[in-house]
Amino acid sequence: MPEIKSEDDFFALLEKHQNILHKICRIYTQTEEEHQDLFQEISIQLWQSYHRFKGKSKFTTWMYRVGINTAITLFRKQKRSIDTLSINENQVVRYQEEYDDEKDQQLEWLFKQINDFSKIDKALVLLYLDNKKYDEIAETLGISPGNARVKMNRIKQKLSKMLKTK
């Protein structure tokens, strides 16, 4: 049976760029536990489709694409039952306590604001904050560069409007 190609390369790249996954998880989840679950789910999806990655796009662009797709389509937050509600709420609080200085407070504010955003809008916020160019955004989300520009401007306006009324 032949070896799966370059698994070492894969794990080296994943280790190096893991913050991309952490950022996606932070945007899409609210507790540490969900963060870990989504991180694991994306890693699995990345590994499973790695052999199809031909290097036409950057490894990191591909990571964004698979990560966002996983967060949007596959990942479902755990249903909260009455029993687990109090535990989860504690986790939310603990998760947010990590942000203590001014910059972190700003992030905390951001996460609260985007909590109600649609999954696509969350992806746009992530790509905007990560300073991605329109063609990379287009490639990541599978839309045209023109469409990416329109969507990006809309999300920028939405964010700055929120910041003004903060």
Next chain:
Amino acid sequence: MKELDHLKKAWENQTFEKQFSKEELYSLLQKKSARSVKWIFYLSVIEFALYLILPVFLPNYIDSFSYYKKLHLYRFSILTTALGYAVLIYFMYRFYKNYKKISFSTSVSSHLKDILNARKTVNQYFFINIGILIVFSVVVLMSAMEYDESLATVSNNGNTLVTLIAVLVVIVALIFLIFGLIYYLVYGRFLKALKENENELIENYSE
């Protein structure tokens, strides 16, 4: 716009306490499959326990053997029942071996090979079980037509015989459907995570 830049700066400077090493990332991938395979093993143990207590909850279970006796199928029914238990014990052992293997595999490629094997084992288990069940049902129904007086009179009539065969086909299809559905629901959810890996592998080998 200044606020947006501040926000971007804060975003850029955020840190993540938990940083995974290569080895930890590998074990992340491993854990999930190990969990699925572990549950497949547990389910087979539960299924075995259910088979063992089945006669207690089904009062007619023992009586059914005297009916098989009437159909001259006593030995056959004992043999198929024993075969059913033997198959289950054999697969319990295979599931356990798969679980152990997957928990301790040393590289991702060998890990995926183990996943492929684990999935194959469950499929074999499913088809062998369904096979035994269908053969058993068909043999019992055929004998019943010959030896069970209430059915034997019917089978002498040509038209009714066609209907009876049609009923037989429907029953076999129903067995396949019902048990297929049960196995799909019980084992299928644990196979889902493994299934995609298998497809990826097959695709990879054919390249």
